[in-house]
Amino acid sequence: MAENAEQEPKVENSTPAKEMRAIRLAGFGGIKMLKVQNVSETTPADGEVLIRVKAVGVNFADLMVRQGAIDNPPKTPFTMGSECSGEVEALGENVEGFQVGDRVIAVTDFHSWAELVAVPTARVFKMPTGMNYHDGAAFFMSYVTAYIMLFDIGNFREGQSVLIHSAGGGVGQALCQLSKNVTDATLFGTASANKHEAIKAKLTHLYDHSADYVQEIKKESPEGVDIVLDCLCGEDTNRGISILKPLGKYILYGSSNVVTGETKSFFSFAKSWWQVDKISPIKLYDENKCISGFNLRQLLFKQNQSSCIKRVVEKLFSLYNEGKIKPVIDSTWAFEDVGEAMQIMHDRKNVGKIVLDPAMEPKPKEEAAPAAATTDAASAGSGEEAEKAN
Amino acid sequence: MAENAEQEPKVENSTPAKEMRAIRLAGFGGIKMLKVQNVSETTPADGEVLIRVKAVGVNFADLMVRQGAIDNPPKTPFTMGSECSGEVEALGENVEGFQVGDRVIAVTDFHSWAELVAVPTARVFKMPTGMNYHDGAAFFMSYVTAYIMLFDIGNFREGQSVLIHSAGGGVGQALCQLSKNVTDATLFGTASANKHEAIKAKLTHLYDHSADYVQEIKKESPEGVDIVLDCLCGEDTNRGISILKPLGKYILYGSSNVVTGETKSFFSFAKSWWQVDKISPIKLYDENKCISGFNLRQLLFKQNQSSCIKRVVEKLFSLYNEGKIKPVIDSTWAFEDVGEAMQIMHDRKNVGKIVLDPAMEPKPKEEAAPAAATTDAASAGSGEEAEKAN
Structure with missing residues (x-):
């Protein structure tokens, strides 16, 4: 604690x-x-x-x-x-x-x-x-997470593409809104099929979680994507890193694949952990890739980054006042x-x-x-x- | 080839x-x-x-x-x-x-x-x-490398700090100039002692390569640095990652530690490789850290990122014309x-x-x-x- x-x-x-x-x-x-x-x-x-x-x-x-x-x-x-x-x-x-x-x-x-x-x-x-x-x-939690990942870590810019997992969730919807404010952004998303009707207009391409989204994205963009935002973890971590463009950035910010039932499953924990490959920085050098993690709870309560958070909240409130996010x-x-x-x-x-x-x-x-x-x-x-x- | x-x-x-x-x-x-x-x-x-x-x-x-x-x-x-x-x-x-x-x-x-x-x-x-x-x-090689690392990958901003290894070299000097254009930037650097007199005015703090620069930097900035730019590799990779601030970015862009003599040394190769720890993205999630590699040669000749390079060169020529870099x-x-x-x-x-x-x-x-x-x-x-x- x-x-x-x-x-x-x-x-x-x-x-x-x-x-x-x-x-x-x-x-x-x-x-x-x-x-x-x-x-x-x-x-x-x-x-x-x-x-x-x-x-x-x-x-x-x-x-x-x-x-x-x-x-x-x-x-x-x-x-x-x-x-x-x-x-x-x-x-x-x-x-x-x-x-x-x-x-x-x-x-x-x-x-x-x-x-x-x-x-x-x-x-x-x-x-x-x-x-x-x-x-x-x-x-707070959705927009601060989305903003720091897209703009502080991801440096998301005009003409770039982003993959948003769980696009229908709270952070997913915040990511969609913030990304839409970037000129010529391409938004790839995954979500459960039952949400597609409600959210498909907010993304450029939307896939089912359980589909082979890597192949689908490569059909649209053979080079891959600029930013992958992963709240799933496990096998999706390796997939996310594999689909990065040169100079692309993979950001892990959650592990919802761990939550498979109503109570904690050590099996899904262990599986998710072991599925994630360890990576040598030398491999990233060979491939021009970037991997990172974002954990807002750590940032707030262990790492005390108040001034960073304050700057982000002010920026987000401006965007809210301008009607750009809600x-x-x-x-x-x-x-x-x-x-x-x-x-x-x-x-x-x-x-x-x-x-x-x-x-x-x-x-x-x-x-x-x-x-x-x-x-x-x-x-x-x-x-x-x-x-x-x- | x-x-x-x-x-x-x-x-x-x-x-x-x-x-x-x-x-x-x-x-x-x-x-x-x-x-x-x-x-x-x-x-x-x-x-x-x-x-x-x-x-x-x-x-x-x-x-x-x-x-x-x-x-x-x-x-x-x-x-x-x-x-x-x-x-x-x-x-x-x-x-x-x-x-x-x-x-x-x-x-x-x-x-x-x-x-x-x-x-x-x-x-x-x-x-x-x-x-x-x-x-x-x-x-080209020095400034394009420096620019992409600082601004595209590193997202270097006002008030942030950067660690520049081999600060006296071609890329090192380009990094110093580009960083100086960022308001309130703190420049930590390492270089051989014989270069200190010539370059010390260009950095905020300058250390000898062979000194315990991690401890020295922590004295100045207990939280660490925002960006570490590493052309040394080997043990310096682990040191660089250890010294990152929350949301900090480590970028590997060379392995000059491998060059220990005039001819190739398999020993220094192997040593440098084994000294670099493999990292799980889950650890980066726990620590709010980012690691990446930058390899301009791959980007130019394997990954064909002409439009990215063109944009960077245009930006650099503007800075040159404004007298901000030379x-x-x-x-x-x-x-x-x-x-x-x-x-x-x-x-x-x-x-x-x-x-x-x-x-x-x-x-x-x-x-x-x-x-x-x-x-x-x-x-x-x-x-x-x-x-x-x-």
């Missing part, structure tokens, strides 16, 4: 005053491990602002966190979530540049799927005036329906981002859960039994 | 008419393998221009070619050289955009160290009006003194580029060579016996 991890709210069973709802992970595993529970309200520490959360974003990485499929996960139980939008409710000591009432987005080292979250100011950004809270919650939101859900929302991502059905809104009413459940467990019934939406936190 | 290798001139022993001088490599090995010989004049093929050579550039890569320390070298004997400046003397069939009398620089797949060279138009560029032939011969020339030599010129590079003594001029008179030799062997006495300058080509 990072040194500067946000403050973990405590589960309160005694005093009902000063409580807030939070989406807690009872233990690593399937969707039913997620519980909406009352915990004691967070307070802002030195240098932190307290945010009244209006909406939170769900990222594919949250599926991996839930499964325990990340390095050094926090101990369960804990409140999940890495991004939110909201209103500043209170200021900790020594906070400058923020006022109570500011509309902000924030990025957190877990703990943001709650009604209140305290965040160090370096990771809080005032929202553009015209941005609503749902867009705000869907903004989050694509697949659907919005109540905290209590987080299980159903996550199941859509497991099934690779979402187009754009899944957002949770703590003010929304949960969907009526077909089988009524026991009255006492209402706020615990995170997984009821997907038809699973509600379960108490440990 | 590349398919589109330039036409190889033939050694002529019979007709003295239509002959030209060329620097030939009799066999892979030491400096005495270089011979100035008369060969039959080159003629331009379809799509080629014939250039009357005014000056040629010597690159570190030529030392490796001479030793046979490159992949798929041509069969000896052959005329060496990869870049020249000169005047267009004749046009082949189907040549557009060039006229007899044009002042040009050209890049070739060997064969440019001669009085005449025929080059496909895709690799011939009209020189800026104010550029002299010596500058022209010193321009080749640093260490010294200029007659063709016959190529051995002495190369010895300077072996000894890592040159600051900037070594240029050969076919019109220059050879230096008087201390021990007069036999009269008949005058034009063969390429190595006489370094005190070695002249030797006939095989």
Whole structure:
């Protein structure tokens, strides 16, 4: 766990005053491990602002966190979530540049799927005036990831081509929008067949994940592509590197091939790892190729690159204000329906981002859960039994 | 040898008419393998221009070619050289955009160290009006390499830092000049101690090659550097990758550590190869790092990236015309003194580029060579016996 991890709210069973709802992970595993529970309200520490959360974003990485499929996960139980939008409710000591009432987005080292979250100011950004809270919650992780990869690492320029995997996802849709702003860009994409109708107009060429996309791309562009953005890993890493043009750049930024079922699979872990070939820099010299990795979580919480992030967010807010980018939101859900929302991502059905809104009413459940467990019934939406936190 | 290798001139022993001088490599090995010989004049093929050579550039890569320390070298004997400046003397069939009398620089797949060279138009560029032939011969390889690495691969930007190895060499000096045009750039460099006085003003921090430069750089910048440009290879590859900042880029573009003596050493080859760690893209993902290789020869002669090269040359000529870059020339030599010129590079003594001029008179030799062997006495300058080509 990072040194500067946000403050973990405590589960309160005694005093009902000063409580807030939070989406807690009872233990690593399937969707039913997620519980909406009352915990004691967070307070802002030195240098932190307290945010009244209006909406939170769900990222594919949250599926991996839930499964325990990340390095050094926090101990369960804990409140999940890495991004939110909201209103500043209170200021900790020594906070400058923020006022109570500011509309902000924030990025957190877990703990943001709650009604209140305290965040160090370096990771809080005032929202553009015209941005609503749902867009705000869907903004940071997708667009910052997409921007840094395309422009800081990839140096994506006029006339170049890019391969976007999972083009229908949150980052995929952000990549499509940002790439479209590049003159004469060619956008190759892969996505599950069920999403093609919804997104095909946003790309130049769209293929099924399971197709031999390397051959298809080579038919269109025998030289290959300039930038490959890979969130799949495993065998797709080698394919991505093989399809690079001279001076092309391969960027690994996720490993969704590891998530094959609802719970962590050591087999898919091991398979994905072993499928990725190690590479000598001397081979890259022979071939004029570039390989790199991008891990926003490391950058934010281990490597503390605040000034880099600040520059990127400012640039993205300008593009938003100019109407050049706008989050694509697949659907919005109540905290209590987080299980159903996550199941859509497991099934690779979402187009754009899944957002949770703590003010929304949960969907009526077909089988009524026991009255006492209402706020615990995170997984009821997907038809699973509600379960108490440990 | 590349398919589109330039036409190889033939050694002529019979007709003295239509002959030209060329620097030939009799066999892979030491400096005495270089011979100035008369060969039959080159003629331009379809799509080629014939250039009357005014000056040629010597690159570190030529030392490796001479030793046979490159992949798929041509069969000896052959005329060496990869870049020249000169005047267009004749046009082949189907040549557009060039006229007899044009002042040009050209890049070739060997064969440019001669009085005449025929080059496909895709690799011939009209020189800026104010550029002299010596500058022209010193321009292409150094500046195109430096520009693509810094700006196309490295995406070098305001406030960033770069580590330049062999900062006193031709590419090193081009890198210094191009980096200085970036606002608030920090230039770390390494060079042999004997060059420090001449070049220290061009860098922010300069270290000896043999010093523990990683520790020295970390004292100045604990986070590391944004871009590492490595022409050394071997253990310096691992060091370069270790010293990268988050989102930093390591670029391998040469392996001068392989050249330890005058002739090819399998030991230094093997050592350099084994010292370079293979890397998993998953490790780069964990660390937010980027590794790449740049090989201009591959790009020019195997990968045929003419439009990329054209764009870069145009940009560089603009910078030259604006007075922002100008080749640093260490010294200029007659063709016959190529051995002495190369010895300077072996000894890592040159600051900037070594240029050969076919019109220059050879230096008087201390021990007069036999009269008949005058034009063969390429190595006489370094005190070695002249030797006939095989």
